[in-house]
Amino acid sequence: MSDFINHAVTVFLGFFAIMNPIANTAIFAGLVAERNRPEQIKIAIKSLFVAFLVIVAFAALGKAIFHLFGITMPALRIAGGILVFLIGYHMLQGSNSKMHDSESADEDDDIAISPLAVPLLAGPGTIATAMNFAASKGMTEVGLTIAMFAVLCLITFVCFMFSARIVAVLGKGGLSIATRLMGLILAVIGIQMLLEGISGFVHFINL
Template structure:
């Protein structure tokens, strides 16, 4: 398989699993159930624009952030792998991870919080974006950004048709999707952790 196509598919599956549009549709409907369709569309649009801009920032400036704070790529992969695994572990049990759950009051715009941050652009999503962007050059960054943009459009339509989707999927179907995405995330997290540990061992001054 073409390396760039493989990169795009890996990025899409990772983002799809961690954002979990179907499960987050239930959260969106719960937060906007007392608003009309026009307002729901506005909230969905604002939340996903903010989400995309947050991920775009970390994807493009990932390497700059590394140099600024003296962070190595293995350190990001190890930390990101742990975060992604924990999110996947909680999802495997049919629950949302606390890393992607907001406890703030809804006095502020719900499109900003909890929808955009931390539900869609949480620590795991940011770590995943930085991990995939930092592993290559500008072409990999562009692929990562556009892949995430495509997922934002998918999530937007899931939000807009949230009531119909949830009526079709049902509670059992929603739980099954959440656990499946959790399994994929847990595996991705372990893979990131293995790659990070392997790279850290090779650059360690104690290895000869």
Template sequence: MDMDMDIYGQLITIFLGFFAITNPVPNTAVFAGLTRKTDKAERYRIAMKSTLIAFGVVVFFSLLGKALFHLLGITLPALRITGGILVFIVGYQMLQGQNSHSHAEDDGDTDIAVSPIAVPILVGPGTIATAMNFSASQGSLGAVMTISMYALLGMITFFCFIFSARVVEIIGGNGLKIITQLMGLILAVIGVQLLIAGIYEVVSMSGSM
């Protein structure tokens, strides 16, 4: 029973971490702005393609990120410390009312579903670091939980994008600001927690040597 509760707690933590760093509600406003001159069918295509690309990137780093870092000689504590710093910085920027992504307008030469919507709006360095940290925490189970929670978030983001005009109208400017700052606070706390975990592992490894 305790193990089940621990898994549920991990799932909630992973989902909230992704939700906070991906921040789908403000990103919906960005999506609405970038696709304001497109028709309904094109918005659907962009929403589908961008969320699938973002999911693919998260799956890649969840499954192979640890092996890639091992090949490069990067330790898990170093990943957690760096990821914690990155996540904290993004959260701090959001608390200060700054954008956590480089929201570039489409220059007409690239598919906006790929850039800037999928990368870096939906998947930036903070999202990748978060995925790798969560997936590495409990081996294969951690990877499964990480991928499944991001898949759930991807579906939520997709529907927010599809109904972007309505979502922006309901939330309003003040609502977007409040949500962004709340997500920033959650991110900052998660970042500090990752940092503490990484430092604790380094100290433990030093003490056992």
């Protein structure tokens, strides 16, 4: 039971770090600053719902995607590890990865879909992380991955609802510190995924 709880915590922290709700809350606050409260709630719900559907799809269909494209778990872990590490590295430098860039969004676009749902909430790193956690041990892992992401979506929704207050309390300095801490966690998770991928590859070629 303790192993299950430990793994659940690991999955949650992995998603938490790569989604970075604190930084995304600041972005959300900037994007919806001129919208009224009902519109802000609608945008928050829609963006999180779309992000959740994207992660559910990749978590549930991970093995099918592997078979379709001939992808192995070591390959996913190596690629995902590099991807997650690069995002963490950029965050450690005090800047967002281009995968988390919202400046290119057109004001006429549906911001709930882009940039909020994709790529801010369900970007390449989040998808790779979901597939990595869900694809190795069957339906239990898939259910756990989806459940942890759902919990994080609820936490993110609360943050979005109080985005103006959170940004005011933390200030630029607090947001910078939070972003760098999340970057450090992501970099470590990325290296761990990379090492597991290399270990799996070595084991595979020695069979």
